[in-house]
Amino acid sequence: MTSITPCLWFNGRAEEAAELYVSLFPDSKILSVSRYPEGTPMPAGEAMTVDFQVAGQPIQILNGGPHFQLDEAFSLSVTVDGGQSEVDRLWDALIEGGGAPSQCGWLKDRFGVSWQIVPAEMIRLQSDPDPEVVGRVMQAMLTMQKLIVSDLEAAARG
Structure with missing residues (x-):
């Protein structure tokens, strides 16, 4: 195998x-x-x-x-079930001790590994059949470092 x-x-x-x-x-x-x-x-x-x-x-x-050296060309992408509290827990733990937030749900931990912390809600919203909803969600995401579920959902509603 x-x-x-x-x-x-x-x-x-x-x-x-x-x-x-x-x-x-x-x-x-x-x-x-x-x-x-x-x-x-x-x-x-x-x-x-x-x-x-x-x-x-x-x-x-x-x-x-x-x-x-590690760089952003390789990242570990984590789909997070459990809402904002789980996004916050992972985000905070991974940037603690010298990590750094980036944009659109990306961060670099204190060891230099890049991570994407993506709430499951983001994936659901990106799959909406209405392209205007998807566009609004994408525009909201582009303004964020850590993804904020309530803000993404508000963008989807318009």
């Missing part, structure tokens, strides 16, 4: 990041940690790879050093 697992290149703090991510989502756990042996470019005992699941999705972090 073939499987695909996203691999994120980090420069340190791989275990800390994985521990944060698995703490935020149900059906999440660290599966394994491999460590650098003596005689490699990284300190012996430091995490080389961390394999984990976030909401059932396998992810790997490679602690490979400063050669490559």
